[in-house]
Each structure stands twice: as structure tokens, then as C-alpha cells.
Amino acid sequence: MQYNSTAPGQIRESLISSINSLFTCKKTSFNSPDTAFSRTRKISLVQTVLFVMTAESGTVNNELVDFYGENSLPTASAMIQRRNQLKPEAFRELFLHFTQKAQILKKFRGYQLIGADGSRVNLPYNPSDAFSHINCIQGRKGINQVHLNTFYDLLNDIFLDAELQGIREMDEKGAFCRLLGRQKDSGRKQIFIADRGYASYNIFGHAIHNKQLFLIRVPAAFAESMYKGPKHWLEKETEDESITVHIGRRRTKKNAQLQNYHCLSKSRHYDFIEPGSDNTDALQLRVLKFPIGEDSYEYIVTNLPKYAFPLQTIKELYNLRWNHEVAYRYLKYAGNMVHIHSLKREFLIQEIYAKLTLYNFSSFVASAVGDIKKKTEKYTYVLNHTQTQKNCILFLKGRIEDLTSMICRYLVPVRPGRKFKRNMRRQSADTLNYR
Numbered sequence: 001m002q003y004n005s006t007a008p009g010q011i012r013e014s015l016i017s018s019i020n021s022l023f024t025c026k027k028t029s030f031n032s033p034d035t036a037f038s039r040t041r042k043i044s045l046v047q048t049v050l051f052v053m054t055a056e057s058g059t060v061n062n063e064l065v066d067f068y069g070e071n072s073l074p075t076a077s078a079m080i081q082r083r084n085q086l087k088p089e090a091f092r093e094l095f096l097h098f099t100q101k102a103q104i105l106k107k108f109r110g111y112q113l114i115g116a117d118g119s120r121v122n123l124p125y126n127p128s129d130a131f132s133h134i135n136c137i138q139g140r141k142g143i144n145q146v147h148l149n150t151f152y153d154l155l156n157d158i159f160l161d162a163e164l165q166g167i168r169e170m171d172e173k174g175a176f177c178r179l180l181g182r183q184k185d186s187g188r189k190q191i192f193i194a195d196r197g198y199a200s201y202n203i204f205g206h207a208i209h210n211k212q213l214f215l216i217r218v219p220a221a222f223a224e225s226m227y228k229g230p231k232h233w234l235e236k237e238t239e240d241e242s243i244t245v246h247i248g249r250r251r252t253k254k255n256a257q258l259q260n261y262h263c264l265s266k267s268r269h270y271d272f273i274e275p276g277s278d279n280t281d282a283l284q285l286r287v288l289k290f291p292i293g294e295d296s297y298e299y300i301v302t303n304l305p306k307y308a309f310p311l312q313t314i315k316e317l318y319n320l321r322w323n324h325e326v327a328y329r330y331l332k333y334a335g336n337m338v339h340i341h342s343l344k345r346e347f348l349i350q351e352i353y354a355k356l357t358l359y360n361f362s363s364f365v366a367s368a369v370g371d372i373k374k375k376t377e378k379y380t381y382v383l384n385h386t387q388t389q390k391n392c393i394l395f396l397k398g399r400i401e402d403l404t405s406m407i408c409r410y411l412v413p414v415r416p417g418r419k420f421k422r423n424m425r426r427q428s429a430d431t432l433n434y435r
Contacts, residue, residue: 007368008395008403015361018098019049022090029090036085042074048082049094052354054393057339067397088349095357099160102360104188105367106155111213113154113317115324116179116194118172120145121332121352126343131166148352149175151183154193154323157363159356164349172197173269177206184210191215191304193321199301201247201262202269204283208303209272215302215317223287223299228260237297239289240311248280249273255280288314331359334389362392369404379413
């Protein structure tokens with residue numbers, strides 16, 4: 001078995017370089033640009049950021065002992081003061097700066113595949129925080145949550161961009177459009193894949209106007225309502241139809257003559273036509289329907305060309321979207337995003353972006369170590385993602401020297417086609433520090 005044993009050290013140095021790059025943007029990163037981290041202290045900028053990234057499920061005092069050891073151990077108050085010198089934007093800037101160093105090694109026919117999805121992050125109970133607190137069950141105390149919207153590279157296992165929203169202002173579709181706009185100048189051939197929560201003419205319009213390719217699952221009712229003609233529509237078990245949909249804001253005779261005209265009310269977002277305007281917009285779309293079980297069908301809307309992306313390829317692409325769901329599981333549990341160490345909103349944002357950076361660090365390391373596989377008569381074994389992330393935490397804390405050999409010691413079998421019933425249960429978060 002061959003692997004690159006020096007790569008983890010190089011990636012760590014790259015991470016430290018990204019942390020130190022915050023000194024070049026002090027006004028946007030530090031609360032006191034002239035004095036923050038300007039003098040030699042027991043806790044440096046690098047140590048402050050790495051502590052937030054690698055903090056696990058213990059209290060702040062226990063995490064400090066684990067991070068520093070018994071020598072030169074700072075107090076919890078000292079760490080809190082250091083974190084207060086950093087704006088939440090510093091951790092977002094670090095996440096983006098470090099992520100931009102990623103090498104997009106795996107592509108699908110030359111395209112980078114980007115999944116769009118959102119997930120709620122449970123926070124410690126804090127009824128005074130209007131940003132995250134909501135009473136959702138009558139007769140019971142409320143909960144605190146934020147909504148994390150992300151773009152994720154489905155083949156390279158990297159979170160590319162993220163946006164946080166308070167639970168009261170949650171708007172996945174709006175976040176998708178903003179994230180999409182930030183990708184239009186990437187210079188890469190990309191395909192954006194999303195679930196049916198993103199079925200929206202506004203999203204289709206943003207992608208088409210930005211000349212971006214997308215593949216989005218939609219509800220059956222949405223797909224059936226797209227066509228306004230008299231003929232039967234999507235009645236066969238398998239369909240692949242190309243149509244033109246016209247979008248407008250007014251019901252006029254002229255607009256009524258347009259093919260598949262949809263008049264959107266003032267309450268519905270469509271950023272390319274102002275409410276009350278006579279303007280219209282034409283969207284060239286492709287609608288697919290195919291069975292996924294007995295009396296169960298999937299509906300896809302895309303602008304991928306039929307000659308290059310036939311039905312079977314569309315199925316394959318959408319199936320890869322599940323990698324995003326799995327990534328959220330690793331991010332929350334292996335990466336300890338479920339363990340929040342503060343009630344303060346600024347610190348919450350710090351921790352969430354820090355965990356995203358940690359996830360990408362572990363992905364960079366796994367990619368650099370190599371595609372380690374071990375085959376037996378029954379299974380093919382690959383790297384254990386959870387153990388890789390845990391070992392990366394220990395590596396950043398200085399507890400492991402040869403990270404590569406440790407990662408390669410833990411392999412798990414690939415079991416294709418495994419299915420489990422999804423058990424929904426109420427979850428909460430533990431408050432580990434009341435500062």
C-alpha cells in the first residue's frame with residue numbers, strides 16, 4: 001500500500017498560512033484592528049482559531065487542557081477574550097481562503113458537480129436571541145436553530161460556500177440564488193444539483209441568465225403545472241420533454257397567447273421582472289419523469305442537453321446528490337458541530353465556519369493520502385471518513401505525528417444498496433459555556 005506521508009504536514013502549513021492571512025484584512029477580521037493580536041500573548045491567533053476548529057464535546061476548561069496540555073495552560077477567560085477580538089467574518093474569510101486552495105481532481109465528463117442543500121443546526125436554548133429562537137410547539141418551550149445553506153462538491157467531498165440564516169428568516173431558495181451568483185465567475189464547467197425544496201422559476205431563471213447548468217428534482221404537481229397546453233402531459237411511465245415556459249407579472253391578452261405562460265403574483269420572487277411590469281421572460285427547460293418504485297416516480301427539471309445527458313445519465317447525476325446528505329452527517333457528528341460552546345451569536349457563527357474549515361481540511365488530507373482500497377472476496381474497503389476526521393483533530397492538536405499511517409489503519413467496507421428506515425427524533429444542543 002503506497003501513500004503520501006508528507007502531505008498532511010503540508011496541508012497543515014497551508015491552513016496556518018490561511019489563518020495568518022487574516023492579518024492582511026484586519027479591519028474586516030478583528031474587532032480592534034490596531035491592537036488585536038499585535039502583542040505576544042500566551043494565546044496566538046493560530047492557536048485561537050485551531051482551538052475553535054478542534055473543540056469537541058467537553059467543557060471549555062477540559063478542551064483547553066486537551067489542546068495545550070498541562071504546560072502554559074491558559075484560562076477559559078483568556079480564550080474568551082481572544083475570541084472576542086475576532087469577528088465572525090474572520091472565520092468565514094478563513095473558510096473561503098482555505099477552500100480556494102482545493103484541487104478539483106474528480107469531475108464528471110469535465111464538469112464539477114455541485115450539490116445545493118440546507119440543514120438546521122441545533123443551538124443551546126436561549127430565548128433572548130431572536131435570531132435563532134422560535135416557539136414551534138404550543139405548550140412547550142421553544143428551540144434555538146440556525147439554517148446552514150451550502151454548496152458542496154459531490155465528487156471531491158469539499159464544502160465550497162455557505163450562508164447562515166436565522167430560523168425566522170430561513171429562505172433556502174434565496175440563499176441558493178446568492179450562492180449561485182458567487183459561482184458564475186469561477187471559470188469552471190459546473191452542474192448544480194438540488195432536491196425538490198429548490199423547485200422555483202426564480203432559481204431556473206438565475207441559472208439560465210448566468211449561463212449555468214442545473215438539475216433539480218421537483219414535486220409532481222410542479223412538473224404537471226408547467227405545461228399549459230391541451231394535450232396529455234407526463235402520463236407515460238417515462239418521459240423526457242423539452243418545453244418553453246414564459247414568466248410574467250400581468251394577465252393580458254398578449255401574455256395569454258404566449259406558450260406555457262405563468263403569471264406570478266407579487267408575493268412570488270422572480271428577480272428579473274418587477275411586480276406590475278409588462279415584461280416577460282422565456283425559459284427553455286427539459287422535464288423528465290421516470291419510475292423509482294412501484295407507483296412511485298421522480299420528476300426532474302434541467303437545462304442539460306438531451307444529446308449529451310440522456311435519461312440514464314440524469315439518474316446517475318441525481319443519485320450523487322446523496323453524498324451531500326452524508327457530508328452533513330459527518331460535519332455535525334464527526335466534526336462536532338452538534339457541540340456548541342457558547343450562547344453568544346458571534347461565537348456560534350465562529351464555530352460553524354470553523355467546523356466547515358475542519359471538514360475541508362480532513363477532505364484535503366484524505367485526498368492527498370490517496371485512494372486507499374483493500375479488496376477481499378466479500379467487500380471492498382475504503383478510508384473511514386469519521387476516523388479520518390477524528391485523527392485530523394488530534395493531528396492539529398499535536399497528538400499525532402504520522403497522520404497518514406493512522407488514517408490508513410482504519411478502513412470500512414463498502415456496502416452498496418444498503419437502506420435504513422429514517423428515524424426522526426427531537427434533538428437539542430448542550431450548552432458547554434455560558435459566556
